[in-house]
Amino acid sequence: MKTERLQTQDLEAAIQMSEYAFRYRITEDKRAERLEHMDRHQQLYGIKENGKLAAKLHLLPLAVRLGGQTIPMGGIAGVATYPEYRRNGYIKRLLSDTLYHMREQGMSVSMLHPFYVDFYRRFGYELFTDRTIYTLKKKDLVRMKTVQGTIERVKKEEHSREIEDIYTAYAATYSGMLAREASWWQQRFYGDHDFIAIYRDEDGKAQGYIIYEIASRDKLDISEFIALTADARIGLWNFIAQHDSMFEEVTLDLAPHDPLVFMLPDPELSVKHYPYFMARVVDIPAFFQKYVWQADPAGIVLQVEDPVIKENNGIFALQEGKAAASSETVGIKLSINMLSAIVFGYKRPLVLWQAGLIDGPEEMIQKLEHSIPRREPYFYDFF
DSSP states (O other): OOOEEOOGGGHHHHHHHHHHHHTOOOOHHHHHHHHHHHHHHOEEEEEEETTEEEEEEEEEEEEEEETTEEEEEEEEEEEEEOGGGTTSSHHHHHHHHHHHHHHHTTOOEEEEOOSSHHHHHTTTOEEOOEEEEEEEEGGGOOOOOOOSOEEEEEEGGGOOHHHHHHHHHHHTTSEEEEOOOHHHIIIIIOOTTEEEEEEEOTTSOEEEEEEEEEEETTEEEEEEEEESSHHHHHHHHHHHHTTTTTOSEEEEEOOTTOSHHHHSSOOOOEEEEEEOOEEEESOHHHHHHHOOOSSOOTTOEEEEEOSSOGGGSSEEEEETTEEEEOOOSSSEEEEHHHHHHHHTTSSOHHHHHHTTSSBSOHHHHHHHHHHSOOOOBOOOOOO
């Protein structure tokens, strides 16, 4: 069993496997474009049997924001195998080998969207963000106070650097949001029928936007709502509310901690809240080279268990915010899964300790609790 980097001539076979496994079809007019994108922007790894592709996955070299820091990230997508090759350990081998490829390329974290959470927990991944979708009826579209800014409605073809700058500023207030490059916006982000509404303040400066689609005659879908100021939030909401004569229903994809729904006269809405993306630390010392702490973690010792990456499976002392191998015998015992959930802000150390998911001296747990930034995790994208 050997993992190999797939070459250009293998990409059509990889597409056919995805079509079979995920039950969709790429039309011929879009096939060449998809092949070119895979060749230029992705690394594909696979296992062959008798010269035929038996299993594969896609590694996306990306980056995410942890507050003001940008961290190289390896995104995993398109994990698939044909039924006749299942239960041969191919996916386990692919995932394990690809995690080492990430380390070699300086990707200190990895993310993926799970088909089954527990499966990827076996490889050190843990949930790091949830998704919240609100469903509003016509009666909920009540305007708030008038703000002095204006709304500019544009088509996706009119995407501008202004929109990217708003997103970048917003992403810096969260943990784990994708650092979107221009190619991501152009090729991977917008849907076929998306519109954009930009809020500009009194000085004409863009301070927020929504991305939305007229899903049907009676339904408006808002896939991204980003506001940098209070007036931008109100102005964008009022624009949405202006559609009250057009739609019976509005769906709103909103960060769980955004105050917009709280601001509504009747915030009792239909809500779908569910776990979304998973993440894991791939290289502990490299990750903490760029991690910015809330307070100095000096004296904290982490005794980490990693089921895949043996270099992470050890004892690390935190000094000057960095992690170095240590021979200390007293420390916080935790899996790479729990460490990942903590550093992304999904779960607090004290909560995990009280739940019995990590173990260690209470004084050290409390110090870790006060050292981890209180920054909410979120992720708007998909791959």
